[in-house]
Amino acid sequence: MKSLKRGLASDPNAANISSKVFIRSTKSGRVQKVVREQYLRKDIPCSSLLCSSCASTAVADANGVVPKFVLSKRPAGTKAFPNGHYLMPDTNVLLSGMDLFEESGHFHDVIILQTVLEELKNRSLPLYNRLMSLTRSEEKRFYLFFNEFRSETAVRRADGETINDRNDRSVRNAAAWYTSHLARATKKPPVIVVLTNDQDNRRKAKKEGINALSLREYVEGLDDADRLLDMVSQSAEGQESRALQGELFYPEYYSMSRMMTGIKAGTLHQGVFSVSPYNYLEGTVKVPAFDKPLLVLGREASNRSISGDVVVVELLPKDQWKAPSTQILDEDTLDQNENPDTEEQEESVVTENEKRALLEDVRRAHSASAETRAQPTCRVVGVMKRNWRQLVGTIDNVSGAGTGGRQTTVFLVPMDKRIPKIRIRTRQVEELVGKRIVATIDSWDRDTRYPVGHYIRSLGELETKEAETEALLLEYDVQYRPFPKAVLDCLPSEGHNWKVPADTDDPGWRDRRDLRNLLVCSIDPPGCQDIDDALHARLLDNGNFEVGVHIADVSNFVKPNNPMDVEASSRGTTVYLVDKRIDMLPMLLGTDLCSLKPYVERYAFSTLWEVTPDAEIVSASFTKSVIRSKEAFSYEQAQKRIDDPTATDELTQGMRTLLSLSEKLRQKRMDAGALNLSSPEVRIEADNESSDSLADVKTKAHLATNSLVEEFMLLANITVARKIQSVFPQTALLRRHASPPASNFADLSDQLKRMRGFELDVSSSKALADSLDRCVDPNHPFFNTLIRIMATRCMTSAEYFCSGSHAEPEYRHYGLASEIYTHFTSPIRRYADLLVHRQLAYAIGYEGQGSEVADESLRNKTKLERVCQNLNFRHRNAQMAGRASIEYYVGQALKARAEKTPGAAIDVDGYVMRVFENGAVVFVPQFGIEGLVRLEDFQLKSDEGTKRESSFDADNYRLTVFEKDREQQGVRVELFQQLKVRVSSEEKSGAREKGKRRVRIVVLSA
């Protein structure tokens, strides 16, 4: 029998083939041995423009194109390297200092080794993506050198060598090769500078004659050192003196394998950690094993996790279970006078004040009534995934008493209340105080009380419009940069002169109905530029009506998968701030070519129904069309026109028909159990004369014409949803609103029952709608709205989904009481609608212009699910950004008012939404704001300035505020109570509130 064994020695190519063998463990815990071939070669260029030998051997791709060489002939020099240098960072430097590498003035001519790239990708995917986009930019001159495949630089792991040592060695090896290679090419070769924060590695490099510097040492030699040094991560140096000296504040995390086995066995639980907006020491973790979230109380239990992290928790024994806190705790008020420098000497992680606050909790937990409400608590034992992002905040000027040039440690207080202060070191305290600053968290070790981070850049002065707007956009991760050229190149070349072709034989007219003769009009908020929708109605011969909803045909301009489409897909939605709109599509499309402006012809996607005068739908059809809007109304104008008895023209008649039909449709929807929900809405009225100051805050008026438009948009959405679902059973893009679990309403219904004796029936949306209707207080007309606002907060949020990922009964939209729903009517400002347009065009067999570019993704479920996920995220962020913007401007408006008429107090009605042991949350409908009222903000009849005390009746949601020993003269507030409050805008001393101009609410004694 012949031996099957392959004799490698006889193979002439054996020297060129190496193999990479490594062991890895999979998610499910199995261990795999991976064997990969590696072909070593000599034709990988050094990519330096100085080198001619590499240029002659460089290999072309399949199309015969030789890639351009990247590293420049005359690289920048520093004091230490006057002849110029090429940088070669190791992985840790990139992990901690990516912001520095993105600086435009420095860090050019960088060699990224394959070893480093691969390790970076393993450690952090977002950083890898940032690095890859750097390598693609031409001016940065980053070169990917695949050192593992070049025979001279390939390194085999030696016996007993750790993987880190091997990677360090391969970096040194590559540097040595580059040095000798370049020396052969030119007389005065640029120096290869290895950047590594590992002291041991630097020592070895020195021995081998390679220039190695730490990131800090390198940056010190640059001309802009002071600013750049602040951006060097703290943990970067930490690596050098990792010897722990101080005390350990936090317990150690469990090992990964222990957590894995624990989760599998069900003894540990995994979930996302989120912090209460009212109490920074109280967090919750929602885990799949239980219906209700678990409580995490106190800093030790939350063990260095930051809101948003995916954590692993362990349940605490039953005697440590507690009721959720009824206190308002604010980091600023509690820990104001800490000094970041002396922190190491502190005794424990919990400060005295915090201890006192927790004490209150325990007292309450021990009282009889609380025992029944004690909830399971848990502590964090490990972090699966950090979700740290860039944070916007301000320097806490209490802490920074630094003198120029010297490095000082300061606290950066993030705008987001749920995130703890961050220690950063800076040399430019004076410049940074009073500015909005972007920073990032580097690490949080057991020996520091607060996380350690570093400065990235400054946005500008506090309370300037630019800085605040940018801060807000960064905070909510809104893409606000101008559209890149690749996107603008996708626009029609005619620009604003683009017109619907006059000749109906033009390809643009193919498969498009001519609806120019219809009396179409649009109704939008005043000043609206991106008009998505227009309507018409006319009487048919058989006594029924034809109603049409015409939506801007954006899909005609945005072709699938071109750069514009990709950009729109990542932006997801247009974001509306008070004074700014961040568009999803370039202006040209949004406000001109797509916008259904009056008196011009525009492409549209029309939905046409035949309805009986009782608003029964007889039939529906869809078509691409060309329309010519007769008029663009604002809601008010439309209302006036309808109400005007002298207007008898056909357009007005049509609008009246629409109005009466919409009322009937609305009634039907309400009968089916649609919820009439409420959210506080105000409008900021801009002062036209000076766009910078804002005149006033108005609550939004709701006109009949608002619901006219709304009803028909809902109808269009529902009709379209049915159609696309029938054609794409697996991949239709729909929108659902899950029924909220009854437990969500538990608190609210308990409060209503105890306080007012109303029952809240949450068995179905219909029952809920009816019971909400019954919650009426004849003395307080606003009471009902207040309850609706609170009920809305108990619900889950609606989400986009792909029809294949849920069972059909789950498609339901709870709030609208519709079996199926999607978004079709606003393609200019929502990407989901654009996709739905494409799906509908396919569904109706549209064969005109543009249909030849088939979009595979319409049928690709995994891709669509990814798109949905992004859209949901963007949508939520856009909403929050919008609200935050209004909140900021309300503050500014109040400030402006106070400046105009100093001394004039603004006294308005407020309603109590939540009661805590040491304060209450009061909602002020006139400004659409809600604010915390602390004990000292209660106006008492006899104010002697002594210490305030309070007694709190948790069962009856009642709080009595009084001065010490004067219980009789106290002020009593209870839930849902109407109050007189004084609203003012004031700059708070706490750094967190700073610049945000939090609105101060003072409860007046009645």
Next chain:
Amino acid sequence: MPLDTISTYAQTLLRQDGRRWNELRRITASISTQPSSDGSSLLTMGNTMVLCTVTGPREGRGQRDNTNATVETEINVAPFAQMDRRRRIRNDKRIQELQSTVSNAFQSHLFTHLYPRSTISISLHVLSLDGALLVACLNAASLALVDAGVPMPSILAAISSGSVTPTDDSSARPEPILDLNNTEEQELPFLSIATVAGQPGSEDKVSVLMMESRCQIGGANSKLESMMATGVDGCKQVRRKMEDVIRKHGARVIQGRK
């Protein structure tokens, strides 16, 4: 996560195992490895290793075709062939399809009319698998059939080819690559192609073409055309290597007889 081809290929023009676009993995082969069978071969392409034995042509039981021999194929992927040890179920649909693909390819390629009412059985054992399953099976069977002395007009040679399209730029031209390994097959669209040499002076003929992944066929940036062209060239390279193996073996046999 290891690096992937798509994101770095455009800049480095290197694949994840250090090859260029038009380079084959190391191919080694030997024939007459199993003296007990009529024809046998052992072929490796990179880390894929296939052992093939051919029995026949011999009298086929129940064979009713009076004009031709029939070709039967059995493919057996060893449980230890891949990273995870797993036993393949008997009637794995994918394996069945590959079996009939191999049978059909040789049914039409071999001079089966010389052996009426008989059967040629090809039995393929995949000992180690790192991509190119069908390709390695076809090549190994081709060599074993030569060893068995079944007459054929030319050697059937197979190769796989794939296409890399940079993700960030839809207008970029797709780059074809040759002979994908397992990780590349997971990531990129690819096809398996086999050709037989035509008469001298004429083009090669495609005898097997199989694509199991999704890929854009039409349009300006069609991937298919470049993949096909690369594949046909690749087959030529493979055929040259196989011919070398056969010549060397023949030389040794003749030397042994002297």
